[in-house]
Amino acid sequence: MIKPAKTAPGLTADEQALLDAACSTGHGRPGTGTTQGVRSRDLSNPFAIKVAGVDMVFNMANEQLNSLKEYFIKVVRRELFFKEFCALQGISLEVRHGDVFGIVGTNGSGKSTLLKIIAGVLEPTRGSCVINGSIAPLIELGAGFDHELSARENIYLNGSLLGYSKSFLREHFDAIVEFAELRDFLDLPLKNYSSGMVARIAFSIATVIVPDILIVDETLSVGDMFFQEKCENRINELISDHGTTVLFVSHDITQVERICKKALWVDKGKCRMIGTAKQVCEAYSHHQERDG
Amino acid sequence: MRQLFATAQKDFFILSSLVTKDFKLKYRRSILGVLWSVLNPLLMMLVLTAVFNFMFKWNVPHYSLYLILGTILFNYVAASTTSGMTSIIDAAPLIKKIRVNKTLFPLEKVVFELLNFSISLVAVVIVVAVTVLDPESTLEITAKVAFLPLLLFYVMLFSAGLSLLLSALAVFFRDVIHLWGVFTLAWTYATPLFYPFDMLDSWMQSAMRFNPMYHYVCYFRNIVLYGYTPDLTLNLQCLAMALVSFALGLFVFSRLQKKFILYV
Known part of the structure; x- marks a missing residue:
């Protein structure tokens, strides 16, 4: 999902800027959603997180299809790519280094979807999300825990x-x-x-x-x-x-x-x-x- | 370059942590623990030897060894692909929350099963020892056994490819899980594990060329049972099949992995 981090230590600020520019070229065009993770922080860039025009579209008809039979029935009936649900529409957000940014909204408003895009687990349908720095997601605590282990x-x-x-x-x-x-x-x-x-x-x-x-x-x-x-x-x-x-x-x-x-x-x-x-x-x- | 190395190092740490986890969970709270991985193939071999030796009068020298070599190698592929297949679905809570190299989950299963396979090699050693001690036997173990790591490399690559492919497909179609069970069963019988190769019809013998497991099992028997040096052709065949499987698996996996999170 995430291309290898596009920063190499030892790059000059100019080279990094070029890389960053290259990273965000996909921005705005349909179907070219990207999330870029940059592991080491680039100090010349004032933004820690830059979300630009992000749309997230879920295909609801696709969600419950878990068997080949259902799939072929849907293909034959041409129902496969019907219902779309837009979880996020045109979200743009710029977070500077050191900002403490709150996100509020009712249940199901798309907060978690946005966080998942920023954390890099979900790829936006359109738009781009550029991360500058190491990221620690506390999205749900203990996701990787195994309860049989100590x-x-x-x-x-x-x-x-x-x-x-x-x-x-x-x-x-x-x-x-x-x-x-x-x-x-x-x-x-x-x-x-x-x-x-x-x-x-x-x-x-x-x-x-x-x-x-x-x-x-x-x-x-x-x-x-x-x-x-x-x-x-x-x-x-x-x-x-x-x-x-x-x-x-x-x-x-x-x-x-x-x-x-x-x-x-x-x-x-x-x-x-x-x-x-x-x-x-x-x-x-x-x-x-x-x-x- | 340094970045790449650091990523590889992190991935390796994740892989080893997951293998440690699986190992601990498998052997915790069973009295015989690791010993089961040795006993299980031995007991299976005894049952199968008893059944096939008495029911069919095949003239296979060192039948017990012939049998156990085939079955444990086949079981390795079957076990690693079966557990690799569901690895992405099982790791759903993680994939949804943490950005992590997803290929690690099926690969980890292949490595973990390799560990189990290595433990069950002790069973092979026991069978070899018993056979050699028999004064009437003509079995000789040669230095050709040193080819084993090469064989394991091929088989691992082959299983890794299949696991990657199956784990990606299983996310979208759960039927794959049920179909694979049936398929492995058919594959077990389509590979000369219990019966001698000569027993097959001539068309089946020529069809066997396309069965990768046949080549891997042959390789294994050649180096342990018959003391042949695996020739270049056999090595190339084994390597080519492994590479095709791995390339295909990796290709399909990397094409589909962006969508996993929407389906798991």
């Missing part, structure tokens, strides 16, 4: 999937365990853990690294109050000490207002409003009150 084994497994090296994990193993506060249960299979405990481990694995870009999707709603606070502190620490760019999605509008500086309001797949967190959150909650 926490210790899962830390290595999940870490490898997130792209950490073995030596890095060995070095930071204690820090991960310390943050999760689960030292006593390290060798217990994960299936015996409560969901809050699993979330703790997942959060501490994902944030042990200092990423250029952190994507947070509803993750802070798990765990108890103390751990939620700890997570929020860790995110704030990444923002203030390391200049991490954060994309933050939450239904808790006060939390968005508290953490973020800017925000985007997505409504039915379209960009409804973009501006400072305060303005957007006010408009959004006002709208919610009127409708509800």
Whole structure:
């Protein structure tokens, strides 16, 4: 899905700019949706995330086709490529380095789809998405966990999937365990853990690294109050000490207002409003009150 | 270049973590653990030897060894393609959330099954030892066994190609999973694993040229049982079939992988 990262260390800024230009040439033309991941951060480029005119179209008729028989019936009846659903329409978004960007919207408005495109797991139907820097997705915590394995084994497994090296994990193993506060249960299979405990481990694995870009999707709603606070502190620490760019999605509008500086309001797949967190959150909650 | 190396290193770490996971999960909480991978082919061989030796009076020298060599190699391909086939569907929660090299999932199954295959080679050693100890036997193990890694390389490449192909197709059509079960069964009987090659009709003998498993099994028997040096033709045939399978699998997989997330 993602072409090999188009940055080579040791390139001059000019060469990098050329590469970047080459990366985004597909932009705008139908059917040429691209997501470009650039692993090492290019300092000359002020944008951490640049989403330009992204459309995401799902073929609904295709969704339930799981057998050859159904497929051939549909082909014969010419029903194969009918119903289309536009999850995102013409979304453009520019996030500068160090920005803390909130995304608000009701359920099914396309927030998660947008995050998946930015995280590079989903390729947009049209438009382009250029990422400049390393990215740590907290889209759903503990996606790679195996519940039969112990926490210790899962830390290595999940870490490898997130792209950490073995030596890095060995070095930071204690820090991960310390943050999760689960030292006593390290060798217990994960299936015996409560969901809050699993979330703790997942959060501490994902944030042990200092990423250029952190994507947070509803993750802070798990765990108890103390751990939620700890997570929020860790995110704030990444923002203030390391200049991490954060994309933050939450239904808790006060939390968005508290953490973020800017925000985007997505409504039915379209960009409804973009501006400072305060303005957007006010408009959004006002709208919610009127409708509800 | 350095970037490429770093990516390869990360992919290798993911691969080894996944193999470790599968290995632990397979052998955890069974008393005989790893030993089962040795016992299983041995017991299977005993049953099959008993059945076929008494029912049909084939004149195959060292029948037990003839049988176990064929079956464990075939089982390796069958097991790695079967588990590789569902690997993408099983990794759905990951693929939906993390950007990861998707070819790793089917490839990991092929590597993991190779590990199991290597363990079951102990069973072959036991059968060889028992046969050699028999004073009437004429079996001689020669240095030709050193060709084994080359054979494993071919077979691994071949299985990897099939796994990539099947795992990609299975995402779109779940029927593939059921069809493959039937297909492997038919393939088992279409390959001379239990019966001697000469037993086949002449047209079937010539059709056997197109069966990759026939060539791999021949190769295996040549180096262990008969002490022949696999000639260049056989090597080229085995390599060509492996390369075709791998290229096809990789091609189909990379064409389809963008759409996986919409279907898993």
